[in-house]
Amino acid sequence: MMKFMGYRRPNGQIGIRNYVLVLATSVCSNQVAREIAEKVQGCTYINNTFGCCQIGSDARLTTKTVINTALNGNVGAVVVVGLGCEGTEPTYVYDEIKKTGKPVEMVTIQGDGGTLGALAKGAEYAREFAQQLSLQVREECDISELILGMECGGSDTTSGLASNPTLGEASDAIVNNGGTSMLSETTEFIGAEHVVARRAITPEASEAILKLVRDCEARAMALGEDIRGGQPTPGNIEGGLTTIEEKSLGCIHKSGHAPITGVLNYADMPTQKGLYIMDSPGQDVESMTGMAAGGAHIMVFTTGRGSPTGNAIAPVIKITGNKQTYNKMPGNIDLDVSAIIDGEKSIQDMGQVLLKEILTVASGKHTKAETLGHKEFCIYKTAPTF
Numbered sequence: 001m002m003k004f005m006g007y008r009r010p011n012g013q014i015g016i017r018n019y020v021l022v023l024a025t026s027v028c029s030n031q032v033a034r035e036i037a038e039k040v041q042g043c044t045y046i047n048n049t050f051g052c053c054q055i056g057s058d059a060r061l062t063t064k065t066v067i068n069t070a071l072n073g074n075v076g077a078v079v080v081v082g083l084g085c086e087g088t089e090p091t092y093v094y095d096e097i098k099k100t101g102k103p104v105e106m107v108t109i110q111g112d113g114g115t116l117g118a119l120a121k122g123a124e125y126a127r128e129f130a131q132q133l134s135l136q137v138r139e140e141c142d143i144s145e146l147i148l149g150m151e152c153g154g155s156d157t158t159s160g161l162a163s164n165p166t167l168g169e170a171s172d173a174i175v176n177n178g179g180t181s182m183l184s185e186t187t188e189f190i191g192a193e194h195v196v197a198r199r200a201i202t203p204e205a206s207e208a209i210l211k212l213v214r215d216c217e218a219r220a221m222a223l224g225e226d227i228r229g230g231q232p233t234p235g236n237i238e239g240g241l242t243t244i245e246e247k248s249l250g251c252i253h254k255s256g257h258a259p260i261t262g263v264l265n266y267a268d269m270p271t272q273k274g275l276y277i278m279d280s281p282g283q284d285v286e287s288m289t290g291m292a293a294g295g296a297h298i299m300v301f302t303t304g305r306g307s308p309t310g311n312a313i314a315p316v317i318k319i320t321g322n323k324q325t326y327n328k329m330p331g332n333i334d335l336d337v338s339a340i341i342d343g344e345k346s347i348q349d350m351g352q353v354l355l356k357e358i359l360t361v362a363s364g365k366h367t368k369a370e371t372l373g374h375k376e377f378c379i380y381k382t383a384p385t386f
Contacts, residue, residue: 002177002355004146004362005138006297007076011101014145015073016297016362018136019044019313020129022079022122023070025093026051026086029108032115033081036122042130046312046377050385051088058383063088065267065379067096068293070104074313076136077103077129079122084110103129138364144178144273146362149296149314150254151184153284156304160253162321162340162347163302168256169351170300170358171275175258181275182264182291186216187282188251196252196277200260208263212279254302266380267293284309285378288316298362300354308332310374315367317357334368 007015022045024033030047037045046069050062066088070078078097082090094106105125112118150167152159171181189196193213200206220226261274267290270276278294280287284307288299292314299316301309306329310316320326323338335357339345361367 002143002173002359003140004143004359005364006141006145006362007073007136008139008141009073009076009102013073014141014297015076016146016364017074017313017315018042018076018133019074020077020079020126020133021045021070021075021313022081022126023066023093024048024051025066025080025082025088025090028052028083028086029081029118032109032118032122035119036079036081036126039123040126040130042133043126044312044375047375048377048379050379050381052083052086053385054087055383055386058381059087061266061382062379063093065289065293067093068267068269068295069289069313070097071100071102071269072292072295072297072313074297075102076133078105079125079129080104080106081118081122082106082108084108103132105129142178143174143359146174146179146358147270147295147297148174148179148181148358149184149288149291149294149299150182151284151288151291151299151316152188152251152254152302153307153309154303154305155251156322156325158321158338158341159302159304160249160251162337162350163304163319164251164253165347166319166321166337166340166350166354167254167300167302169348170256170355171254172256172258173351173355174358175256175273175275178273180270180273180295181255181258182270182294182296183252183255183275183277184280184287184291185251185282186212186277186279189213190217192249192252195249196255196260199257200262201274202262205260205262209260209277212263212277264294266290269295281380283378283380285376286380288314289377289379298358300358303333306332308369308372308374309376310367310369310372312375312377315361316369316374317354317361317367318369319354331372332368
């Protein structure tokens with residue numbers, strides 16, 4: 001059995017990082033949250049640019065994403081930081097996190113003495129949590145407890161030929177050993193949705209996959225736009241991709257060949273093991289934010305053109321099948337799988353290399369995005385701000 005060294009939470013959940021999350025409930029409390037996190041070692045924070053003046057399902061999505069991010073296993077404790085009058089109410093967020101048994105405290109700028117008062121009180125809470133978490137030691141965990149998030153960005157022709165199939169091999173290994181994997185970016189299997197839907201384990205799941213794409217295109221058409229006009233992106237085209245179908249057929253290789261258990265709404269958590277599709281946008285940071293809120297402990301990001309993107313709570317392993325890209329960005333990209341393109345290694349060989357790297361990072365090795373301090377975070381927005 002494949003193992004890694006993780007942190008066991010009181011509720012049985014596992015984590016591969018042990019963060020105190022300083023959680024801004026709205027854009028108005030971002031600055032204070034960031035300063036608390038930067039002051040206390042062991043903290044991370046989210047850059048929440050929303051949280052107020054949103055309505056309906058858009059407001060509910062932001063609140064759900066904020067709460068579920070705090071519930072990720074990589075978070076050991078939470079300091080909620082609010083202004084005090086925003087739509088994503090700090091007290092509600094605090095109460096929902098507290099229900100799970102996760103250690104949590106709250107400050108508000110309006111209620112705790114303004115910027116300086118909230119900063120001082122929040123930093124003290126964070127310090128206490130960080131000291132408590134520092135006593136926790138890693139213990140052996142089975143790969144079946146791992147949740148993998150899969151992302152691609154800056155794709156080129158090598159993505160579908162090398163890095164995406166490599167990730168598919170690693171995903172299959174995790175799923176086949178009882179773990180969980182998430183495929184993101186609904187826009188990036190447009191034109192290939194019928195291929196993906198055939199792998200669903202139930203007719204209902206198959207129809208849900210097809211509906212994701214229909215609904216995605218309908219939303220764009222309602223705005224008077226054909227989504228196929230924005231995909232592939234200019235960078236994709238420069239990298240050799242000519243149509244959205246060509247891009248999609250390469251993108252879906254990230255999911256390997258395992259059966260698809262079901263479809264998740266953005267930022268929802270899987271209820272059982274297996275391979276899932278999360279309905280998320282093609283924008284990398286928004287998509288990864290949704291998967292982290294959905295419980296992903298670790299993410300693998302394939303890129304042909306290159307990307308520096310990380311995540312606020314989940315380590316991101318960057319891989320490429322383009323040797324030139326790796327040579328241009330060696331400080332950002334963790335794994336070069338261009339030996340597949342050169343005919344020196346098989347997809348299966350590199351899949352095993354990637355799987356070993358996933359388990360090593362899960363056990364504590366820092367990715368390059370982590371060492372550079374990349375903590376990108378952006379919630380998917382579904383309506384205008386009012």
